[in-house]
């Protein structure tokens with residue numbers, strides 16, 4: 001029988017999705033030893049069928065990815081967002097943000113395929129192997145906790161402990177369940193269909209969001225294809241029950257539906273990746289911490305993608321945790337102690353609750369066809385368009401440069 005291994009590290013990250021891998025990167029770059037475990041091997045996580053989404057990385061979030069040491073390798077595959085256009089269905093009222101005038105001349109953000117982001121994050125932690133150890137697949141047999149450490153025993157007998165364990169294991173977090181933390185959930189009864197779409201005309205780096213009664217339809221600019229063809233990704237929200245029918249349409253019928261939604265502004269369109277769907281729901285954990293454990297990203301909070309902010313919010317968790325861990329280690333303090341956990345909870349709870357509330361209200365306000373609500377929201381859109389300080393406020397929101405920001409997002413040293 002093989003001898004069981006014992007690993008003790010500074011930080012144990014359970015869940016190596018986009019958020020867990022980003023945290024492993026920022027910790028590794030700061031010279032802090034960590035182990036990141038995931039139940040799925042990289043080859044599964046990099047398969048096309050695993051995740052067909054793209055992510056809008058806000059301007060502020062790119063600073064976190066830069067601190068993780070991965071940004072420069074991502075940039076060639078990122079398409080900048082220089083323009084944001086918001087339309088209420090087919091209403092002539094159009095809210096238009098231009099990064100040159102509204103956004104400090106920096107892009108609002110960038111669009112990248114999740115598969116590429118994940119691939120680069122994997123390569124990044126390989127580069128940081130002096131400090132980061134990645135174990136995947138890793139099946140957890142049980143969680144353990146002592147006086148000065150928490151950890152896991154894997155099915156192969158390996159025991160991993162650390163003064164601080166992070167639950168980054170997604171919506172159905174086993175770490176959260178082990179801590180006995182309840183969640184508030186809300187099923188939006190909507191699903192998002194995502195795929196990549198080729199189109200005749202250049203998108204000119206514009207992200208467009210149309211609000212429709214069933215939910216938003218977003219067109220997000222992507223980098224050109226190798227032959228110079230143009231492409232965008234879509235997030236097409238529909239009532240949950242209608243999605244199955246849409247996904248079973250023939251390729252021609254699906255493209256005809258797409259053409260209706262796109263309208264004429266990008267010329268002829270057709271999908272170039274397999275359409276996939278994601279059910280949408282809100283989730284919020286009643287606590288983000290337990291004894292020697294902190295929850296982050298979708299293990300703690302998941303929101304509606306109406307504003308493309310879920311991962312951006314999680315990268316703020318990454319920034320806050322990294323800063324607190326670095327500061328505590330510098331002062332020789334216990335990184336799994338109550339002080340760090342309390343500061344983390346205080347730093348992140350308000351910000352995530354605010355974003356969860358804003359996205360929930362936006363979805364309720366825009367995903368319906370009630371005449372009175374339409375009148376008021378069109379008035380609201382018109383007002384934002386005409387009042388420069390209000391418009392600038394929303395532009396900074398889109399860039400992730402507002403709310404309670406960790407220092408990393410203010411370009412301050414950690």
Ligand SMILES: Cc1cc2nc3c(=O)[nH]c(=O)nc-3n(C[C@H](O)[C@H](O)[C@H](O)COP(=O)(O)OP(=O)(O)OC[C@H]3O[C@@H](n4cnc5c(N)ncnc54)[C@H](O)[C@@H]3O)c2cc1C
Pocket residue numbers: 014015016017018019020037038039040053054055056057138140168169170171172173174192194235278296297298299305307308309310311312313314
């Ligand atoms: C349609 C759609 C569009 C979106 N668009 C955007 C956008 O434009 N911008 C944005 O910021 N956000 C966006 N989001 C949100 C974003 O995609 C998610 O927030 C993000 O992918 C979640 O990452 P995560 O690391 O928290 O969780 P996950 O990706 O769920 O990762 C959790 C990891 O933990 C592992 N795991 C689970 N259980 C265990 C266990 N017991 N043991 C070991 N490992 C385990 C899993 O294998 C997985 O790798 C969108 C979401 C949707 C649905």
